[in-house]
Amino acid sequence: MRQPVIVGNWKMHKTIRESIHFVEQLKPLIQSASCDIIVSPPFTSLSAASKATLDTQIKIGAQDLYWENSGAFTGEISPQMALEAGCRYVILGHSERRIIFGETSQSVSKKAAAAIAAGLIPIICLGEKEKERQSGKTHDVIGMQFRQSLASLTPEIVSHIILAYEPVWAIGTGMTATPQIAQEVHSYLRQLTIEMFNRSASDNVRLLYGGSVKPENISSLMVEKDIDGVLVGGASLKVESFAKIINFEIR
Numbered sequence: 001m002r003q004p005v006i007v008g009n010w011k012m013h014k015t016i017r018e019s020i021h022f023v024e025q026l027k028p029l030i031q032s033a034s035c036d037i038i039v040s041p042p043f044t045s046l047s048a049a050s051k052a053t054l055d056t057q058i059k060i061g062a063q064d065l066y067w068e069n070s071g072a073f074t075g076e077i078s079p080q081m082a083l084e085a086g087c088r089y090v091i092l093g094h095s096e097r098r099i100i101f102g103e104t105s106q107s108v109s110k111k112a113a114a115a116i117a118a119g120l121i122p123i124i125c126l127g128e129k130e131k132e133r134q135s136g137k138t139h140d141v142i143g144m145q146f147r148q149s150l151a152s153l154t155p156e157i158v159s160h161i162i163l164a165y166e167p168v169w170a171i172g173t174g175m176t177a178t179p180q181i182a183q184e185v186h187s188y189l190r191q192l193t194i195e196m197f198n199r200s201a202s203d204n205v206r207l208l209y210g211g212s213v214k215p216e217n218i219s220s221l222m223v224e225k226d227i228d229g230v231l232v233g234g235a236s237l238k239v240e241s242f243a244k245i246i247n248f249e250i251r
Contacts, residue, residue, distance in 0.1 A: 002206050004035035004222065005162065005229035006246050007123060008236030009063065009091060009210075012042060019045035022239060023052040029243035033057065035229065037246055038089050038123075039236070043077060050086020061089030061123065064097060067107070067114035079118030090115050091231075093125045093149055095168045105148030112161070113152040123162040123231070124149050125210070126189075130169035139188060146192050155197040159204035163189060164231045170211030172233060179220045179227070182209045186226035215244035223250050 014022065019041045030037065040061040041049045050060045062085075066076035082090060092115070093108035112122045126149065128141040142165070150158065165185050170177050177185075186207045193202035209221055210231030221227050235241040 002204065002228045005038065005206055005208065006035050006248075007038040007040065007061065007089075007091075007162075007164075007208065007229065007231045008242055009040045009094070009231060009233055010042065010237060011063070011096070011233065013237055014041060014045060016045045016048045019049045020052045023049060023058065025239045026058070026243060027056055029239065030057070030246045033246050035246065035248075040089070040091055043085075046082070046085035046087060053086075059088045060086050061091055062087045062120075063091050063094070065090050065092075065111060065115060065120075067110040069114075079114050079120055082115075083118050083120060087120060089121045089123055089162075091123045091125065091164075093145070095125060095127050095166055095171055099168070105145050106151075108149040109152045112149065116153070116157055116161075121161060123164055123208070125164045125166050125231070127166040127168050127171075127211075133167065133169060138185065142185060142188065143192060146189065147196060150196065153197075155201040158193065158197050158201040162206045162208060162229075164208040164210050165189065166210035166231060172212070174212055176212040176214075176217055177209070179217075179224050182221060183224040183226055186224070190226055213245065215241055215248075218245045218248040219250060222248055 037058045038061045040063050062082040065079050065082050069078050092111050097103040115122045126142050126145040128138045132141050167177050190202045206228040208229045208231045209227050213230045213232045214235045
């Protein structure tokens with residue numbers, strides 16, 4: 001049985017003070033939660049947020065990292081830096097990194113290998129653009145991203161990572177893939193995992209849906225067979241809405 005997981009990606013929001021305040025407000029609202037909870041603040045807030053979540057079920061994730069341990073890489077942070085700041089997870093290949101900053105699946109593969117070597121668990125993001133879906137290329141795009149982004153991983157490692165399907169056309173747009181659309185892609189990802197790795201890896205890897213997730217649609221998403229959790233953007237910035245998502249109920 002795969003443990004559900006809820007991830008909040010704060011993107012470029014919240015100062016150190018705001019991050020600590022958010023965590024303190026969230027704590028009493030999620031004490032009975034029965035899922036893994038991960039929050040990914042900006043780099044500047046990682047250490048403070050990690051300290052604020054001590055002795056809670058909340059874990060901290062970075063929003064990105066570089067694959068080298070050190071060097072002349074202005075503006076980057078290494079896996080060891082993220083780990084020392086209190087991270088246990090790292091989001092890799094988010095659509096905003098791919099589209100705005102030119103992230104490639106090959107670089108995601110390098111980052112995933114470096115993260116795992118440092119003891120971090122990657123949350124690897126995959127997703128198609130609206131034109132690609134409309135032209136029937138969803139499986140082609142997802143399949144290529146999957147194979148290239150996970151190229152450096154072994155079946156044993158894949159069993160412990162997290163994959164996030166985030167259709168680009170549903171991120172921050174208010175448009176949400178229906179539970180049926182999300183389930184179809186998640187089912188395809190499980191089949192890809194069998195083909196590239198093995199059935200054990202497919203049975204154990206946790207698959208998240210990301211794209212305009214909110215309290216109103218969390219239950220309908222989580223009832224689907226292959227959806228193990230969600231990657232939440234805007235709704236994770238407000239304590240009340242994020243708490244409602246974390247405390248979801250299957251109806």
